Amino acid sequence: MDLEVAHTRCKDRLVWAIEQLQGKVEPTQLEIITELIIQTMTGPWRYFHTPDHIFEVGGSVNAVEVLAALFHDLVYVQVDHGVSINIGSYIAPFVKEVKGIEVKEAKGKGAKGQLVIRESSDMPASAMFDIVATIFGFSPNQVLSPMAGQNEFLSALIAARSLEPVLSPGVIAQIVACIEATIPFRPLSPSGLTPSEMLYQRLIAANQQFNFGWNEPQIIEIVKRCVRLSNRDVENFAYPNSADFLDNTWNLLPETNHELIHANSYTVAGYRRSLQNMEGFMNFLSPEQVFQRFMGEPDDETYQELILKTRKNLEVAKLYLGCKLVSIAIIEALSRRLVGGRDRDIPLSTMMGELPIAGLKTPSLEQFLPDIPSVHPPETPLEREVLELLRKGRNQDSSYDLKNSPIATFIVNAMGFPSVRHLIQRAKEFFAGKLSTDEFLRECDYKAIRTVIDAVEQLFESRANALRGLSGETTLTFEPYPAAISKLGQEVVSEV
Known part of the structure; x- marks a missing residue:
């Protein structure tokens, strides 16, 4: 897709989705978010996770799904060989790279060269971080794994911080939940719950903790929306033609x-x-x-x-x-x-x-x-x-x-x-x-x-x-x- 076409299409989707969710975005802010998404998604190593992909995953019907899709692949450490400066500024206050002796202080094994969530005392107070961490079930001092939600967690954090001046915390939480659902290929939990059932439980906890005011049917509908987005993200696995x-x-x-x-x-x-x-x-x-x-x-x-x-x-x-x-x-x-x-x-x-x-x-x-x-x-x-x-x-x-x-x-x-x-x-x-x-x-x-x-x-x-x-x-x-x-x-x- 042509870079200019992708930029225009991304901006149009942002404007439409934010208006649908009763938000308001200033032109300068809109340009910053658009540039952040398109510049990252058109990086030199992106062959599959491109603007075409995020537009397809988001669809064109539900505003929450559209916004979640635009942000859900922003961070892809294995593909981009790290995190670019542009998106790094959004997550650096909350995440650090751990090497050498510091690994012993982190929860988890094999953390050499891995990203770790900072200690609570080592990061600024942020309602957006707290919402994202609660919905993902992550905690301070946790080692992030590329195969267990690292990229999605960091992408959701960027989405939440980018949209904080634009949308209400309750709406941002729904976008974050959709991004969490795109963590792929997860087995059942030790207790036998599916990833969607685990997300449902964490959304109940987040609703109580942050006073979003959701009722039971609304939480169920949020999870169903997350499932729809997640399944579109991997729909190529079920293509009729091999x-x-x-x-x-x-x-x-x-x-x-x-x-x-x-x-x-x-x-x-x-x-x-x-x-x-x-x-x-x-x-x-x-x-x-x-x-x-x-x-x-x-x-x-x-x-x-x-x-x-x-x-x-x-x-x-x-x-x-x-x-x-x-x-x-x-x-x-x-x-x-x-x-x-x-x-x-x-x-x-x-x-x-x-x-x-x-x-x-x-x-x-x-x-x-x-x-x-x-x-x-x-x-x-x-x-x-x-x-x-x-x-x-x-x-x-x-x-x-x-x-x-x-x-x-x-x-x-x-x-x-x-x-x-x-x-x-x-x-x-x-x-x-x-x-x-x-x-x-x-x-x-x-x-x-x-x-x-x-x-x-x-x-x-x-x-x-x-x-x-x-x-x-x-x-x-x-x-x-x-x-x-x-x-x-x-x-x-x-x-x-």
Whole structure:
């Protein structure tokens, strides 16, 4: 989205929502809030959590939801590699970074380099902080965890302080509650309560503590609103088309691995780590942790449909990512043999060719791989869909990756899904150093490996030919990589 368009759209939504909630904002104040949101959401590392995302999550019907969505992703420490100066000024009086010996004074373990809520005596009196902390169930001297509400808590604190001159405390509390509900993928509490039920209890306590004047039906409606916003935040998990779900997954990858932003220079291991982290996350997640429910919101039929679609998308993603892990494991194993060990890494483009550029023809590994039929055709609808996604690709192009998966397609066709499923686990052992390069390659079908090596050799030979062409009639002798690959092919075939 164009920066100017995003700025105008954000300002318009702020004005509309504040008016709907009987608030009033001065033009200078409006400009400060708008700039705060848009500048943060268009940071250099934002690929998925962008202005488009916050506009979609907020919808256009409920003013509280609109405002909560605008603020809910302001702080994303893992993506932005910290907190910018612009938003840091809102939270610095209440949060500090703890390192070294100070960690021993904080509640919780593993706090080195983590953010910690300050002691009560070390922060200014603030009704907004008290409201946010009560609704989140956080307390002074608490270690904040990126996986347990840190980003949402800090985003809510910025929202509350930004809107304090504009809206009543009771309305701000409802916005804060919506942001709390966007903490994703939480299990049941030790007492068996859902996140929404826990939020309901904290809202009852906040209502009593701050005299908001809510009655029971109003608190229930507030939580239902929170559930609606939270479910819109993760609605991509229940997309009807798995390719659309994978598109969103691929937008998330460069947010958590900034190396991928540099197309054609990120390394084999760097790309593999991105896939490995995402595959591990998909295997960890259960559909019931994705979407929330509270007192009939959403209704049973809608909720069950969300769970069913999410389960299907997760199954597709797990097998799809597993196939890609096997293919990148083979490429990484060959690259290690090429450069002499696991401690040296090379760009993925060295092994597979540069990403295509419109109007420029560059050699790629794909063009040297044969298009073969499946030796073991897919046996289930899941396998058929995954193979089609690998072959045809996701729906959207990516600036840092091909949308189709030619190497994975070849591997699946050459070995079959049963063998690939076995290799997924063996690939993980290889990545962890429990299997050597040779041991992993011996687990693979030797004909498939020989074909991939031949393709890499032809790719390197095409580069050598391009270099020869630069010399005119002069013959160049410059073939270190092709010779190395030929030797590697002989060694691998003899070993397997």
